[in-house]
Each structure stands twice: as structure tokens, then as C-alpha cells.
Amino acid sequence: MSLSFRFAIASDPHIALPSTVPDPNPRFHRTEFSIPIFEAALAHLAQLDLDFLLMPGDLTQDGEPENHQWLSAQLSALPYPVYVVPGNHDLPLHIGSDRAIAAHEFSDYYAKSSFSAQAKQIQKDVGLAQATMPPLYYTHEVMPGVRVIGLNSVFFDAQGQQTYSGRIDDAQLQWLKQVLKQSRQAVLEDSDAQPEYVMVMVHHNVIEHLPGQGRSSLGKRYMLENAAELLAILKEFEVGLIFTGHLHVQDIAQMPVSQIPMPVGQNVDVEDEGDRLLSPSHMTEITTGSLVSYPHPYRILQGWQDESGQHLNVETRHIQAVEVCEDLQHQSRERIAERSHPFMMKLLTDPPLSLPEAEAETLVPHLRYFWADICGGDAQFDFPQFPPAVRRYFSHFSADSLIDNKATLTLKSSVSK
Numbered sequence: 001m002s003l004s005f006r007f008a009i010a011s012d013p014h015i016a017l018p019s020t021v022p023d024p025n026p027r028f029h030r031t032e033f034s035i036p037i038f039e040a041a042l043a044h045l046a047q048l049d050l051d052f053l054l055m056p057g058d059l060t061q062d063g064e065p066e067n068h069q070w071l072s073a074q075l076s077a078l079p080y081p082v083y084v085v086p087g088n089h090d091l092p093l094h095i096g097s098d099r100a101i102a103a104h105e106f107s108d109y110y111a112k113s114s115f116s117a118q119a120k121q122i123q124k125d126v127g128l129a130q131a132t133m134p135p136l137y138y139t140h141e142v143m144p145g146v147r148v149i150g151l152n153s154v155f156f157d158a159q160g161q162q163t164y165s166g167r168i169d170d171a172q173l174q175w176l177k178q179v180l181k182q183s184r185q186a187v188l189e190d191s192d193a194q195p196e197y198v199m200v201m202v203h204h205n206v207i208e209h210l211p212g213q214g215r216s217s218l219g220k221r222y223m224l225e226n227a228a229e230l231l232a233i234l235k236e237f238e239v240g241l242i243f244t245g246h247l248h249v250q251d252i253a254q255m256p257v258s259q260i261p262m263p264v265g266q267n268v269d270v271e272d273e274g275d276r277l278l279s280p281s282h283m284t285e286i287t288t289g290s291l292v293s294y295p296h297p298y299r300i301l302q303g304w305q306d307e308s309g310q311h312l313n314v315e316t317r318h319i320q321a322v323e324v325c326e327d328l329q330h331q332s333r334e335r336i337a338e339r340s341h342p343f344m345m346k347l348l349t350d351p352p353l354s355l356p357e358a359e360a361e362t363l364v365p366h367l368r369y370f371w372a373d374i375c376g377g378d379a380q381f382d383f384p385q386f387p388p389a390v391r392r393y394f395s396h397f398s399a400d401s402l403i404d405n406k407a408t409l410t411l412k413s414s415v416s417k
Contacts, residue, residue, distance in 0.1 A: 003145045003197060003305040005051045010298045011245035012290035013038050014089065015071045016061035028336050029248065029293040031061050035070075036322040037291055041298050042074070044317065048300065050080045052142050056245035056288065057087025057153075057203030063100035072109040083114045085150045086136055087203040087246060094160035103156070107134040114138055114150055137172050139179050145194065145305070149179065151202040153224055165225040166204030166246075173229060180237035195278045195412075197303060197310055201243045206230055207285040209251040210374070211396045217350055218343070222247045228261075231283060235260045240280025240411050241312070248290040250297055250316065250377030250404045254282040278309055278412035286314065294332035295376045296320075297405075309413040316377075316405035336372040343371060353393055363390065370394075377404030 015038060016031040025032050045053065060067035068090070075082045086106050096102030107115035115138055136152035153166035168176075180198070187193045204224040205213070213219035214227075224230060234240070235257055257280055289297045296319040303312050321328045344367045347353075348360035355363075366383055373379040380398045383391050403409070 003194075004302070005143060005146055005197075005304070006049060006300070006302050007052045007054060008045050008048070008050055008298060008300050009054045009056070009243060009286075009288045010038075010041055010291050011056045011288040012058040012087065012248060012292070013055070013071070014058055014061050014290065014292050015067045016064075017066055017070055020061055020064050020067060028339060029290050030325075030328075030332055030335070031292055033322055033325055033328070034061070034292045036324055037296060037319050037328075038071075038074070040319050040322055041291060042078070046079075051146075052080055052148070053078070053082045054148070054199075054201055054243055055082060055084040056201050056243055057085050058089040058245060058290070059084060059087065060090055063090050063092050063096075065101050065105075068101055068106075068109045072112070075110070076112045081140075081142065083140065083142070083148050083150055083201065084110050085114070085201055085203055086152055086154050088154055088162060088166070091154050092162060094156040094162075103136065103154070104134060106136060114140070137175065141196075145196055146303070147183065147196045147198045149176065149198065149200045151176070151200060151230075153202045153204040155225075163225070164221050165223055166202075167225045168202070168230055173233060176230075177233055177237075180233070180239065184237055194305070195238075197305055198239045199241050199243060199303075200234065200239060202230075203244065203246050205244050205247055205285065205287060206242050207253045207255050207283060209247060209249060209253050209285075209287055212352070218346060231255075231260045232262060234283065235262060238278070238280060238412070240283055242283070242285040244285060244287045245290070247287050248293045249287060249375050250289045250295075251287050252314070252403045252407060252409075253285050253287070255285075256282055278305075278414060280412045284312075284409060284411055289375055289377070291319070293375060294336055294372050295329060296332065297377075307414060308410075310411045312409045312411055314403075314405075314407045314409065333369070333372045336375070337368045340368060340371050348390075353390060355390070367394075370397075378402045 014029055014031050014034050016034045021032045059071055091103050091106060092100045094103050137150055139149045142148050151168055153168055155163045155167035157163055183196050187195050205222050206224050206227045208214055210219055214223050288299055291298060297316050300315045300317060301312060325331060341364055344364050345360055348355045348363060349357055378399045381394050383394055
């Protein structure tokens with residue numbers, strides 16, 4: 001049986017009402033224009049026949065209640081469902097403060113979409129409902145044969161402080177296994193059923209999108225600390241598609257499933273599924289840049305399943321201008337360039353290059369637009385004026401294939417007996 005659906009992704013909108021924006025704004029992203037930019041994106045999406053919208057976190061500037069309230073009201077009024085997960089900016093502190101909501105309040109703001117009574121009942125059914133606070137993760141069958149699983153990667157230490165990297169707690173991982181086990185079991189018990197088209201959404205990156213991201217002092221804060229555990233579960237249940245945000249970069253990364261180790265003692269028997277089995281050869285993670293950062297992207301996606309497998313078409317759109325800033329693209333690119341010096345100095349002086357500061361200073365001017373180009377996706381780099389080792393290092397940031405903004409992907413292929 002064939003399946004087709006259309007959806008959009010708008011990530012890291014960092015919604016900030018004017019009264020909450022610092023003046024001047026010290027950040028790369030244009031939170032001062034977050035409202036008109038978001039409204040422009042919604043205006044375009046209204047012209048499309050969407051089945052749903054995904055938003056992988058950092059919904060607000062810094063978790064301000066008025067910003068969460070404004071956004072939740074906008075989402076509730078849309079004619080299609082919206083599924084969100086929290087980002088690090090949405091929950092700065094576990095217990096909250098006078099300027100930011102507490103973690104247990106997040107689900108209340110988005111109860112009409114992601115965190116419905118149905119999602120909470122599913123957690124209760126698998127015996128992992130949390131007594132102390134509503135769940136910050138969920139699963140929805142958004143339409144017959146299509147499942148979205150939203151995970152919470154915002155983690156707090158014993159003092160209630162947010163950890164440097166993201167993490168998925170053990171209870172959540174156990175819940176995820178139960179959900180995926182139930183999905184698989186439904187296929188095994190019904191000879192007419194087809195495997196679900198499963199999409200996992202989480203804020204922090206699970207697969208590296210930049211060379212050495214998980215080891216870099218600059219990059220590891222955007223990674224999931226226990227990514228290996230999540231990837232092992234997804235491999236076990238043959239889920240091959242992840243959507244993330246946080247990095248403010250347009251990138252599609254693929255990891256061969258064969259490179260993901262299966263946990264010791266785990267083996268899934270799928271022999272009886274025969275030709276109904278859809279097997280991913282790669283784990284595909286699509287991270288979407290921030291709506292309020294250059295180049296102000298959002299994605300339109302078409303998913304489908306047929307006898308050959310599961311597929312996904314990805315297109316990127318950009319907010320070119322808003323009434324309060326008609327030169328948005330140019331201004332935002334220059335904003336990153338003007339503020340890139342400290343970042344590029346750290347990249348040059350930290351391992352693996354570990355250049356002397358004086359030498360790094362001579363190279364930084366050539367890297368003025370480096371990060372802006374990374375953010376745009378599909379970037380190609382060559383700095384022939386650099387020393388050979390430095391030139392090779394930066395060449396590794398070039399995209400191997402131009403799929404970051406426009407691609408047609410086969411996520412799973414049918415396997416015959």
C-alpha cells in the first residue's frame with residue numbers, strides 16, 4: 001500500500017517579543033526580527049497543503065513565559081498539527097525563574113499539539129509515566145502509517161543546572177524501546193500491515209555535522225552526550241530518520257548503519273517479516289538552520305512509501321526580507337561575519353590545529369564568511385594561501401555531496417526473502 005504526506009520544518013525560531021529583546025542584541029541570531037520572520041514563514045506555509053509542522057526546539061529566546069505564550073497561541077490557531085520539542089534556550093533552569101518557565105510547565109504551553117492527553121496516556125501504558133512532572137517526550141501517529149517521536153535532550157544536573165551537552169535520560173530511552181517494540185509487534189501480528197514511517201525529532205545533534213564535532217570544545221555542546229545509546233536503539237528497531245536543530249546549520253548527515261554497534265546481548269529476530277521488512281542502510285539526520293539566523297531557512301518535505309521502500313524529498317526555502325528589514329539576507333550574513341573573529345581564533349588555536357595566536361591572527365581575515373557559509377549548507381572551501389596542513393583541515397568542512405538544501409533520499413529499501 002502506498003503512502004504519501006507533506007510537512008515542514010521550522011527550527012530554532014527563538015521567538016522574542018520586543019519587550020524581551022536586549023538592546024543591543026549581542027547574538028548572531030536576529031531575535032529582534034523573530035516575530036515578523038516567523039509570521040512570514042507561516043504566511044508561506046499557509047499556501048501549502050501541509051499535513052503537519054515539526055519544530056526541533058529553541059522555540060523562544062530564553063524561555064520567557066510571554067514568548068512561550070505568544071508562540072503557543074500562534075501554533076494552536078494553525079489548520080495543521082504542530083509537533084515541538086524543548087531546546088536548551090526554552091528551559092534554562094529546571095526550576096525556572098522570574099524570567100523563564102520551569103521544566104514542568106513546558107508541556108502545558110504546548111498541550112494542544114505535542115503534549116496531548118493521548119501522548120501522556122501512551123507513557124502510562126508502558127509503565128513509565130513520571131509522577132513528579134508531565135513528560136517532555138511523546139509519540140504520535142500523525143496519520144495512518146506515519147509516526148513522530150519527540151524526544152527531550154535538555155538535561156539537568158543534581159543542582160538543577162542545565163548540562164553543557166544534551167542527554168536523553170534512561171527512563172526516556174526505555175520508553176522509546178517500548179514504543180518501537182509495540183510498533184514492530186503490530187506489523188508482526190498483522191499480515192496486511194506495513195512498517196510505520198517513523199521520524200525521531202530531538203534538539204541536540206545525534207550524528208556529527210562538522211568534522212570532529214563531538215570532540216571539539218566548540219562543537220560538542222551541540223551534540224547529544226549519549227548519542228551512541230540512542231543510535232543503538234534506533235538501529236535495533238530499524239529506524240533511520242532523525243530531525244534535529246540547535247546547531248543553526250543546514251546539513252544532512254548520513255552514517256552507515258553498519259558503523260553503529262549493537263549493544264552486547266541484543267539481537268532482534270526479524271526473519272519472519274520477509275519482504276515486509278524495510279531496512280535502512282544509513283542513519284540519516286537532517287538538521288535545520290535557525291529561522292532567525294542567516295540564511296533564515298525552513299524546509300518543505302515530502303515523504304512517501306511504496307513497494308521499493310521509504311523515501312523523502314527535501315527542499316529549502318528562505319525568508320528573504322521582512323517589512324522591518326528589507327535587506328535581511330545581506331545584513332544577517334554580515335552580522336555573522338562581523339562577530340566571527342573570536343570563534344575563528346578559537347578554531348585556529350584549539351586542537352587539532354593548535355596554531356600560535358600570532359599566526360592565527362594572520363589567517364582570520366580570510367575566514368570572515370566561513371561560518372556563514374557553513375550555516376548555508378553545501379559549502380565548498382579551499383584556501384590556497386593557507387599553510388598545507390591548515391588548508392587540508394578547512395577542506396574537510398566542504399560538503400561531500402550537495403544534499404544539504406535539496407535532496408531526494410531513499411531512507412529504507414525493501415528486502416525480499
